[in-house]
Amino acid sequence: MIARIFKPAKNAMQSGKAVTKEWRLDYEPEQPRVIEPLMGWTSSGDMKQQLTIRFDTKEEAIAYCERKSIPYQVQEPAEPTRRQVAYADNFAFRRSEPWTH
Secondary structure, three states: OOEEEEOOOOOOOOOOOOHHHOEEEEEOOOOOOEEOOOOOOEEOOOHHHHOEEEEOOHHHHHHHHHHOOOOEEEEOOOOOOOOOOOHHHHHOOOOOOOOOO
């Protein structure tokens, strides 16, 4: 039962970053998921897959795992790369192809 401590990524469908400020603790699955033959649903007997614990800081999550003696791994968030883009670059002479509609 290994716990994974991570910061969730920004939702691709929305521009807000509200959920990305907290750290989450999820458990790695101990059993593989099984497809039920009658209905075709995916199920698992592992109830810890449904558990998610939220923390304000990474240190709080690590302290929780150490206090409860849970093995854990920390995944650091990847910072997005930003590049400077100006609207005037759409009409610059150095463009490889002309801008059209």
